[in-house]
Amino acid sequence: MSILVVGSVALDSVETPMGKVTEEVGGSATYFSAIASLYTNVNLVAVVGTDFPKEKIQFLSERGVDTRGLQVVEGETFRWSGRYDYMSNITETIDTRLNVFADFHPVLPEGYEKSDIVFLANIDPDLQREVLEQVSGAKLTMIDTMDFWIENKRDSLIKTMSMVDIVTMNEGEARLLGETESILTAARGILELGPNMVIIKRGEYGCVKVDMDGYFTAPACLLEQVKDPTGAGDTFAGGFLGYLDQVDEFSEPAIRRATIHGCATASFTVEEFGVARLRTLTTEEIAERYQEFYNFSHLHDW
Amino acid sequence: MSILVVGSVALDSVETPMGKVTEEVGGSATYFSAIASLYTNVNLVAVVGTDFPKEKIQFLSERGVDTRGLQVVEGETFRWSGRYDYMSNITETIDTRLNVFADFHPVLPEGYEKSDIVFLANIDPDLQREVLEQVSGAKLTMIDTMDFWIENKRDSLIKTMSMVDIVTMNEGEARLLGETESILTAARGILELGPNMVIIKRGEYGCVKVDMDGYFTAPACLLEQVKDPTGAGDTFAGGFLGYLDQVDEFSEPAIRRATIHGCATASFTVEEFGVARLRTLTTEEIAERYQEFYNFSHLHDW
Numbered sequence: 001m002s003i004l005v006v007g008s009v010a011l012d013s014v015e016t017p018m019g020k021v022t023e024e025v026g027g028s029a030t031y032f033s034a035i036a037s038l039y040t041n042v043n044l045v046a047v048v049g050t051d052f053p054k055e056k057i058q059f060l061s062e063r064g065v066d067t068r069g070l071q072v073v074e075g076e077t078f079r080w081s082g083r084y085d086y087m088s089n090i091t092e093t094i095d096t097r098l099n100v101f102a103d104f105h106p107v108l109p110e111g112y113e114k115s116d117i118v119f120l121a122n123i124d125p126d127l128q129r130e131v132l133e134q135v136s137g138a139k140l141t142m143i144d145t146m147d148f149w150i151e152n153k154r155d156s157l158i159k160t161m162s163m164v165d166i167v168t169m170n171e172g173e174a175r176l177l178g179e180t181e182s183i184l185t186a187a188r189g190i191l192e193l194g195p196n197m198v199i200i201k202r203g204e205y206g207c208v209k210v211d212m213d214g215y216f217t218a219p220a221c222l223l224e225q226v227k228d229p230t231g232a233g234d235t236f237a238g239g240f241l242g243y244l245d246q247v248d249e250f251s252e253p254a255i256r257r258a259t260i261h262g263c264a265t266a267s268f269t270v271e272e273f274g275v276a277r278l279r280t281l282t283t284e285e286i287a288e289r290y291q292e293f294y295n296f297s298h299l300h301d302w
Numbered sequence: 303m304s305i306l307v308v309g310s311v312a313l314d315s316v317e318t319p320m321g322k323v324t325e326e327v328g329g330s331a332t333y334f335s336a337i338a339s340l341y342t343n344v345n346l347v348a349v350v351g352t353d354f355p356k357e358k359i360q361f362l363s364e365r366g367v368d369t370r371g372l373q374v375v376e377g378e379t380f381r382w383s384g385r386y387d388y389m390s391n392i393t394e395t396i397d398t399r400l401n402v403f404a405d406f407h408p409v410l411p412e413g414y415e416k417s418d419i420v421f422l423a424n425i426d427p428d429l430q431r432e433v434l435e436q437v438s439g440a441k442l443t444m445i446d447t448m449d450f451w452i453e454n455k456r457d458s459l460i461k462t463m464s465m466v467d468i469v470t471m472n473e474g475e476a477r478l479l480g481e482t483e484s485i486l487t488a489a490r491g492i493l494e495l496g497p498n499m500v501i502i503k504r505g506e507y508g509c510v511k512v513d514m515d516g517y518f519t520a521p522a523c524l525l526e527q528v529k530d531p532t533g534a535g536d537t538f539a540g541g542f543l544g545y546l547d548q549v550d551e552f553s554e555p556a557i558r559r560a561t562i563h564g565c566a567t568a569s570f571t572v573e574e575f576g577v578a579r580l581r582t583l584t585t586e587e588i589a590e591r592y593q594e595f596y597n598f599s600h601l602h603d604w
Contacts, residue, residue: 017483086483181319181388184524205507208524217521217599222486222510253602260601294604297519299562300555302596 001245002041002114004138005032006106006131007121007234009046009057009070012274013081013094018227024274025056027078028121028144031231032238034278035265036119037063038286039242043112045069045131049077049100059279068109075100084229091229106131113137117245119237122146125153125160132163140250142166144237150177162194168237170201183208184215199240199259201233206263209255218259219297221267221289228273232266235278239265239286264289303547304343304416306440307334308408308433309423309536311348311359311372314576315383315396320529326576327358329380330423330446333533334540336580337567338421339365340588341544345414347371347433351379351402361581370411377402386531393531408433415439419547421539424448427455427462434465442552444468446539452479464496470539472503485510486517501542501561503535508565511557520561521599523569523591530575534568537580541567541588566591 012026029046036042042065048054050072061067078101081094106127118135120128120143128143135141141164149157150173161167167190171183178186187198187210197211206220240262247254264286271277314328331348338344344367350356352374363369380403383396408429420437422430422445430445437443443466451459452475463469469492473485480488489500489512499513508522542564549556566588573579 181528182524182526185526202507205504215524215598217524219519219521222484222517222519224484224487226483256601257604290604296517297599298601298604299558302559302592302600 001116001248002043003036003117003119003241003245004043004045004108004112004115004131004135005029005036005119005121006045006127007032007119007123008078008101009048009052010078010080010101011052012230013079014228014230014273015083016226016228016273017084017086018225019273021228021273023079025053026080026230026274028123028231028234030057030060030275031234031269031278032119032121033060033065034063034275035235035238035269035281036242036245037065038281038283039239039261040245042066043069043109043115045106045108045112047071047073047078047100047104049073049075052077066109066112069107069112071104071107073100073103082230086226108134116140116248117241118142119241120144120164121234121237122149125149125157128160129156129163132160140165140241140244142168142237142241144168144233145173146170147173147176158193161190164195166197166199167195168199168201168233170203170233174198174200184210187215197255201236203229203232207236207259209259213252216256216259218256218263219293220263221292221296223267223270226270229270230274232269235269236262236266239263260290260293261286264293303418303550304345305338305419305421305543305547306345306347306410306414306417306433306437307331307338307421307423308347308429309334309421309425310380310403311350311354312380312382312403313354314532315381316386316530316532316575317384318386318528318530318575319388320527321575323530323575325381327355328382328532328576330425330533330536332359332362332577333536333571333580334421334423335362335367336365336577337537337540337583338544338547339367340583340585341541341563342547344368345371345411345417347408347410347414349373349375349380349402349406351375351377354379368411368414371409371414373406373409375402375405384532388528410436418442418550419543420444421543422446422466423536423539424451427451427459430462431458431465434462442467442543442546444470444539444543446470446535447475448472449475449478460495463492466497468499468501469497470501470503470535472505472535476500476502486512489517499557503538505531505534509538509561511561515554518558518561520558520565521595522565523594523598525569525572528572531572532576534571537571538564538568541565562592562595563588566595
């Protein structure tokens with residue numbers, strides 16, 4: 001089994017109440033692969049500029065991530081800088097420089113098209129469809145998106161949503177898309193567009209999975225300190241799809257366990273800046289945290 | 303078994319995106335009693351003015367609530383008016399007129415002092431202690447509080463916290479009290495003051511129970527429409543303590559089930575303005591919603 005991820009590999013500058021980092025490796029495909037590779041085989045498609053310090057994602061290759069799909073293009077790597085203020089609940093993008101990402105078109109190296117699961121991280125919905133057309137045999141497809149595409153490429157996004165199995169986004173984005181305060185109403189609106197399942201990410205509160213049969217709420221663990229929330233959503237996707245690919249089962253019980261894996265793996269990401277915590281993360285640590293989720297969320301008997 | 307509740311009986315004027323009501327019966331003791339009385343015997347202590355339309359809380363007496371402790375004092379009833387704006391996450395108090403509540407001192411009618419469980423809703427921590435001194439034999443005591451007391455009567459509040467078994471508040475209030483973004487850190491800080499347990503209410507996200515052994519997260523159900531969030535916290539307390547009093551057991555499994563009862567009962571409150579939904583609520587409906595909580599939050603196997 002294997003997963004294809006198409007997204008960004010970037011250089012992030014981040015400031016939080018806990019400190020700041022400058023031009024550290026980030027990007028949705030990086031975060032996703034760092035986690036999913038602890039579960040299964042990952043095929044990565046992204047683009048960087050000639051300035052990218054490839055040794056900084058050497059740990060992905062060491063975990064077996066196939067990086068043949070990482071295009072290196074003359075120019076500068078995608079850069080994002082942002083600031084989080086927890087107490088006032090502010091996430092502010094200070095600067096986005098797409099650079100080589102502006103002209104990115106996903107090219108799948110030979111063999112990638114046979115990936116069992118496809119995750120299209122938050123990129124232009126036009127590009128997401130370009131990939132979908134190349135992987136028509138996938139067992140499971142999932143897309144992430146963001147407010148920018150909801151506001152500026154709504155029709156294209158809706159078209160892409162109609163082609164996939166699972167749509168994921170943050171709850172604020174779901175409210176924006178559905179023009180409703182209720183994430184349940186928003187999720188049901190998305191289901192009507194075609195996908196079988198919607199996963200709404202709720203940050204420190206976990207996530208909700210909604211399908212035609214109902215919904216499931218997965219909790220998050222409580223943390224004493226969040227150093228940097230960047231990448232939590234992509235690592236959620238990495239744990240969620242990584243687990244599903246590993247067990248090769250898409251039943252309701254498997255999906256529920258997968259959401260817990262997603263929330264558990266995301267909880268590691270925020271413990272350190274950038275991908276620092278993920279570099280050393282082990283499957284044993286994930287198993288321990290999964291057990292913690294059982295401890296703090298199960299009822300002994302209903 | 304029986305529960306003593308000391309709090310407010312008020313006339314609320316509320317505006318939400320779903321509509322508005324003027325001078326409807328509200329108050330923490332009203333909401334609490336409306337729910338707790340579906341589980342067990344409730345002894346109510348509060349004060350209203352001579353202008354209070356007592357027939358509006360007749361439904362409490364019909365559910366067996368002992369209202370001998372409802373003082374009627376010459377003057378006007380406590381009035382609160384507020385506005386909720388969900389999309390911008392605003393809860394705004396427009397006006398608070400304490401009226402007869404300003405000079406309130408809880409007086410326990412004969413027999414009330416033998417209540418097994420005591421709930422001191424959000425009132426002056428000095429008054430909470432006045433009650434605690436009269437109910438030294440209670441099996442379980444719990445207080446609620448709010449930002450006003452944290453900011454203006456911190457020392458008194460801390461003294462009161464040291465005297466009770468359970469402290470509850472909203473997560474924003476916990477952060478304010480603990481001067482930390484982490485509700486886990488905040489809760490642990492409160493535990494150091496003396497109580498055995500802290501319950502942090504998280505609105506649409508459920509609640510967290512924290513004690514020396516760890517924590518437990520209880521989910522909330524997803525709603526398509528929230529007409530009026532007023533009283534949700536007090537009805538949470540009503541379901542939580544009502545269940546515990548009914549089963550007369552304070553073990554960890556019972557506490558966990560009780561938090562689900564609290565979240566389930568609170569979910570009814572917000573379906574209509576004021577106490578409208580609670581007037582007709584039945585134990586059968588609560589049992590059905592409890593089952594829904596099982597359906598949307600359990601894992602088939604870990």
